[in-house]
Amino acid sequence: MNKSILLGAVLGAVGVTAGGAMATYGWVSGPxxxxxLAVAPALETVKTPREVCEDVQVTRRRAVQDQHQIAGTVIGAVAGGLLGNQVGGGNGKKLATVAGAAAGGYAGNKVQEGMQARDTYVTTERxxxxxxxxxxxxxxxxVQVQHKGALRQLRLSYDPGKRIPLDEQGELLLVQPAQG
Structure with missing residues (x-):
């Protein structure tokens, strides 16, 4: 037989065996x-502002027309003076009239002040x-993963399950599997 053919056959057999061994090594070398190691939901707090409105009853004082209670003072003074004039005679009558007018003026002022303070109305406000x-x-x-002898922390958009596939270079293949 020809040496070249024999040498070619031997070299071919060695090549096929080596190629098969290399292919088998990739399959046998490991997963x-x-x-x-762990999967947990990643949560985020979302804050949404909004406006809350309500109608409430409000009591308000009416605007005061007579800030110094002049009308009450005058009416009280006239009434007090008339009452004082009914008491006594002579100079005592004059003194009683003046005292009655002063007391009546003071009382009329305070009465009008109280009336103004109680002069209220109720309205609804929003x-x-x-x-x-x-x-x-x-x-x-x-996700916590054991990869190349180290622990890695990842955030994924999907739950990867119990394992993550590797590409040909041994790097994580982080592609969400098709839903099926």
């Missing part, structure tokens, strides 16, 4: 995924205030 509603929303998953 092509990283182990997931009162609004800002409140903030808080809500927890899930924004993904916090």
């Amino acid at each position: 092509q995924y990283a182990e997931v 009162r609004c205030k800002q409140v903030v509603d808080s809500e927890q929303r899930q924004v993904g998953f916090d």
Whole structure:
């Protein structure tokens, strides 16, 4: 037999065996995924402001027309003077009239002041205030992975399950699997 053919056959057999061994080594070398150790929902607090309004009853004082209670003072003084004039005679009558006018003026002033303080009305007002509603929303998953002998923390948009596949270079393949 020809040496070239024999040498070619031997080299070919060695190449096929080596190629098969290399292919088998990739299959035997270990799993092509990283182990997931923990998965927890990643939550975020969302705050939403809004306005809350309500109608409330409010008591208000009417505007005062006579700030110094002049009308009450004058009416009280006249009434007090008339009453004082009914008492006594001569100079005593004059003194009683003046005293009655002074006391009546003071009393009339205080009566009008009290009436003005109690002169109120009730109205309805709309009162609004800002409140903030808080809500927890899930924004993904916090994942702890054992990869290349180290612990890694990841945030994914999906739950990866118990393991994450690796690409040909041994890096994490972080693609959400198709829903099926």
